Amino acid sequence: MPNLLEVEGLNVFRGATQVLKDLSLAVAQGELTALIGANGAGKSTTLLTLSGLIRPRSGAAAFRAADGARLQLTRLTPERIVRAGVVHCPEGRQIFRSLTVAENLRMGAYIRDDPAAVRAETDAVHALFPVLAERARQPAGSLSGGEQMMLAIGRALLSRPRLLMLDEPSLGLAPKAVDTIFEVIETLIARGVTILLIEQNAAMALEIAHRGYVLEGGRVTLSGTGADLAADDRVRRAYLGAAA
Amino acid sequence: MSQYLFQQLVNGLALGSLYALVAIGFSMIYGIVRLINFAQGDLVMIGAFTTLALAGSGAPWPIILAVVLVVGALAGATIETLVFRPIRGAPQVTGFIATLAVSVIIQNATLMLLSGQQRNFLFPAEMRRRVSLGGVSASVTDLVIIGVTVLLIAALFLVVQRTRLGVAMRATAENLMAARLMGVAVNRTILAAFAIGSALAAVAGLLWGGKFGQIDPLMGLVPGLKAFVACVIGGVGSIGGAMLGGYILGMAEVLFVGLLPPAYAGYRDAFVFGLLIVVLLVRPSGLFARHVDERA
Numbered sequence: 001m002p003n004l005l006e007v008e009g010l011n012v013f014r015g016a017t018q019v020l021k022d023l024s025l026a027v028a029q030g031e032l033t034a035l036i037g038a039n040g041a042g043k044s045t046t047l048l049t050l051s052g053l054i055r056p057r058s059g060a061a062a063f064r065a066a067d068g069a070r071l072q073l074t075r076l077t078p079e080r081i082v083r084a085g086v087v088h089c090p091e092g093r094q095i096f097r098s099l100t101v102a103e104n105l106r107m108g109a110y111i112r113d114d115p116a117a118v119r120a121e122t123d124a125v126h127a128l129f130p131v132l133a134e135r136a137r138q139p140a141g142s143l144s145g146g147e148q149m150m151l152a153i154g155r156a157l158l159s160r161p162r163l164l165m166l167d168e169p170s171l172g173l174a175p176k177a178v179d180t181i182f183e184v185i186e187t188l189i190a191r192g193v194t195i196l197l198i199e200q201n202a203a204m205a206l207e208i209a210h211r212g213y214v215l216e217g218g219r220v221t222l223s224g225t226g227a228d229l230a231a232d233d234r235v236r237r238a239y240l241g242a243a244a
Numbered sequence: 245m246s247q248y249l250f251q252q253l254v255n256g257l258a259l260g261s262l263y264a265l266v267a268i269g270f271s272m273i274y275g276i277v278r279l280i281n282f283a284q285g286d287l288v289m290i291g292a293f294t295t296l297a298l299a300g301s302g303a304p305w306p307i308i309l310a311v312v313l314v315v316g317a318l319a320g321a322t323i324e325t326l327v328f329r330p331i332r333g334a335p336q337v338t339g340f341i342a343t344l345a346v347s348v349i350i351q352n353a354t355l356m357l358l359s360g361q362q363r364n365f366l367f368p369a370e371m372r373r374r375v376s377l378g379g380v381s382a383s384v385t386d387l388v389i390i391g392v393t394v395l396l397i398a399a400l401f402l403v404v405q406r407t408r409l410g411v412a413m414r415a416t417a418e419n420l421m422a423a424r425l426m427g428v429a430v431n432r433t434i435l436a437a438f439a440i441g442s443a444l445a446a447v448a449g450l451l452w453g454g455k456f457g458q459i460d461p462l463m464g465l466v467p468g469l470k471a472f473v474a475c476v477i478g479g480v481g482s483i484g485g486a487m488l489g490g491y492i493l494g495m496a497e498v499l500f501v502g503l504l505p506p507a508y509a510g511y512r513d514a515f516v517f518g519l520l521i522v523v524l525l526v527r528p529s530g531l532f533a534r535h536v537d538e539r540a
Contacts, residue, residue, distance in 0.1 A: 051425060082427040094422040096415045107415050110408065111427035159426065 002064070004029040004163055004194050005050070005086075010059035010074075012042075012049050012218075019045045020056070021218040027163065027211075029064075032185070032195045034205040034226065036239055037215035043198040044091050046215075047165045050196075051088035052078035066162060083111050085162030089169070091198075093152040097141030101132055104140050104151055108158030118158065125154040128184060146177025153184060164188065165196045170204070182208065202239035206230040214239070250380040252502045253495075258386035258455060260494025261393035264487045265448035266471030267478070268400065269320075269441025271486035274475070275417035276437045277332070279339045283323060283346040285468020287442045289354065291316050291449025292459040296365055305368075309392070312450050313443045320442020321435055328438075329431065347464075354461035362460045365453035389451045396444060397487060404483060409436055417481065466513075473520045479530025488532055493519070 005027040012020035020042045027033045035043045048054045050061055050073055061073040065084050073081055082088075096104050105125065109118040126133035129150040135143060140151055149169055156164060166185070170178040178201070186208055189195060199205035206212055209226035214235060222229065229235050266284060273281045294315045298308045327346055331338055366372070367385055374381045404410035416423040416433045424430055452467060453459045470493060471486075478489025493516060500508075500515045523531065 053421065053424065077429075078424040079427045079429050082425060088425050090422065090425060094419055094425075096418050096422065098418050099411065099414060103411050103415075106408075106411055107423070107426045107428075110412060155426075 001028040001030050003027065004064055005196070006060075006062045007046075007050070008060045008062075010046070010049060010056050010061065012045055012054060012056045012059075014045070014054075019218050020049070020059075023059070023215075023218065023220060025213050025220060025223070027194060027196050029194055030189075030192050031210035032189050032197060032208060032226075034197045034199060034202075034209035034212040035215060036199060036202040036205060036212060036229075036235075038238075039200075041215040042218040043215055044167055045218075047088055047090075047167050047196070047198065049074070050081075050165065051086060052076055052081045063163070079111075082159055085160065086165070087156045087159040087161035087163070088165045089152050089156040089167065091167040091171070093145075093148045095140045095143075095148050095151050095155070097139065099140055100137050101140050101143070101151060102136040104155050105132070105158055108155035111159060121158055121160075125157055128157075128187070129154055144177075146173050146180065149173060149177065149181055150184075153181070157188075161193060163194045163196060165198075167198045168200060169197075170199065170201050178204075202235070203230070203241075206235075206240075247380050248502075251382065252498055254382040254386045254390070255502075256495035256498035257491065258389040258494070259498055260491035261389050262448050262452055262455070262467060262490075263471050263474045263494050264490025265393055265396065265444045265451075266467050267474040267486035267490045268397070268483055269445045270471055270475045271478075271481055271483050272413075272437045272441040275481040275483070276413065276434050277328065277339075278336060279328065279343065280472070280480075281438075281441075282340075282343040282468065282472075283350060284441070284445050284471065285464030285466075286347050286350040287316055287319060287445035287464070288449040288452060288467045289459070289461060289464035290319055290350070291446025292365065292453040292463065293354070293358070293449075293461075294446065295450040295453055296363060296459065299365075305371075309447065309450065312446050316443040316446025316449075317439040319446070320438040320440075323442075324435055324438035329434075347468075351461055351464070358461060360461055362458045365457055365459045367454040371454065385454050389455060392447065392451065396447065400440065400444070400483070403440075409433070413437060470516060473516055475530075476520060477523050477531055479532045482530070482532060485530055485532040489530070492531075 003026045007023060007025045010020050010023040023046065035046065037043055045054060049056050052073065056074050063071045063073050063084060063086055065071050071084055073086065096107060105122055112118055131147050132151055132154055143151060169181050182204055185195065197205055206226045206229050212224065212226050212229040213220050214222040266288060269284050270281065273279060291312050294312050295308055298311055323346055327342055331342055371384045371388060374383050404413060412428045412433055413436065416428055416430055420430060448467060474489035474493045475486045477492060478485030496519060497512055497516055501512050
């Protein structure tokens with residue numbers, strides 16, 4: 001599969017601190033790529049840079065648009081980036097708590113002008129997460145953590161992602177909700193959605209990832225297929241809880 | 245109902261309508277950019293003088309109302325584009341001082357242009373009549389004020405609750421980052437909030453002039469401050485809260501003046517700001533602040 005996204009030599013600062021150091025990675029079309037690493041390794045910053053909320057000091061992030069054009073994400077506004085199909089489901093879910101569940105989904109489709117298709121896809125999201133249909137008129141803030149995550153993913157799907165970036169979708173969720181979320185991620189992969197996944201649950205992430213990158217101190221220190229990384233001694237010791 | 249009480253009720257609703265119109269603008273702008281726009285009162289003045297200029301031309305009142313809405317919206321959009329957009333992201337106090345500066349500039353430019361002289365401002369004779377119904381009577385002006393305000397607020401709620409722009413405005417007010425990730429062009433949403441809030445304040449100026457009969461370049465101070473109090477009473481950042489705060493303040497003020505001996509009437513502003521202090525002591529986030537369940 002050709003690469004959908006190619007990141008080259010990204011350097012990002014927050015204040016005086018360099019958070020990403022010469023970071024390069026590639027995401028192949030139709031695959032799940034996992035970013036793993038400790039807190040503060042620069043995983044979230046990577047996604048925020050790709051979605052245009054943070055400007056890098058240098059480096060490039062080329063995204064292959066639907067029409068085949070190569071877009072430099074680092075030069076686009078967040079609005080343009082999401083319209084190009086790079087959809088970021090941010091850390092902490094960031095749903096609109098005072099809006100209803102239905103309004104949150106409507107916000108996911110904010111960029112779209114094809115109401116018939118939006119309705120059909122909203123039904124598809126409801127089929128994937130029936131609880132969102134049951135609670136459509138309730139304020140999103142009244143949902144449980146797992147339900148909020150489903151809403152965040154459903155909302156992101158309505159932006160019609162060509163690349164879906166998920167930041168810690170299992171964080172803080174009950175084990176059963178984590179299972180649901182991972183099942184949905186596998187369903188999406190089976191449907192051909194390309195996913196860039198950040199996960200603190202490295203074992204689960206590497207199990208379903210085609211490819212993975214390990215970030216340490218803002219650099220990529222290891223990369224390989226999901227299976228290779230899961231078998232790597234350094235990864236096993238540092239992230240999978242194997243005995244040293 | 246006795247005529248006296250009815251009169252007080254209509255009076256309070258009319259005054260409350262004026263406060264509500266200005267307060268809603270405060271709240272919409274604060275909700276999205278976390279900025280208390282102290283130039284809001286000056287848009288009341290701009291609306292009043294626009295009305296005065298148009299009334300002389302003999303244009304029909306619905307047209308005047310529409311023009312005042314447009315002038316207010318344009319003025320608000322201009323202020324946002326020229327002053328507030330360039331300082332976006334600066335510390336909150338910078339924005340606060342900038343709104344005061346805008347207010348001072350508008351007031352002084354108007355003083356230079358039109359002098360500080362008070363102008364008589366009269367609605368046409370048929371709007372200054374009183375109408376009677378079932379033993380009670382009310383001034384047409386008050387009824388017009390209440391009617392126009394109710395229509396505008398209903399239209400605003402329709403926009404905010406139903407349209408894509410309205411949903412995006414509420415979403416942006418709650419979580420700016422997430423709204424940007426949905427593809428909301430935040431600057432345009434902020435511009436819309438300024439335009440709508442300022443248009444409502446300008447209409448309040450039209451109605452204010454009609455109710456009190458005189459206008460001058462510094463007239464925006466009192467409605468601006470009182471609408472701010474109304475906002476705080478209702479809970480800053482919520483449109484419904486601002487509206488209710490406006491009506492509560494208007495009613496309270498009228499009842500204070502109407503029910504106490506006339507000797508106290510001069511203390512109405514002291515009463516209003518005393519009410520503010522009490523609310524701040526008892527419910528610092530406002531009477532109607534929304535508390536969405538905070539689950540993790």
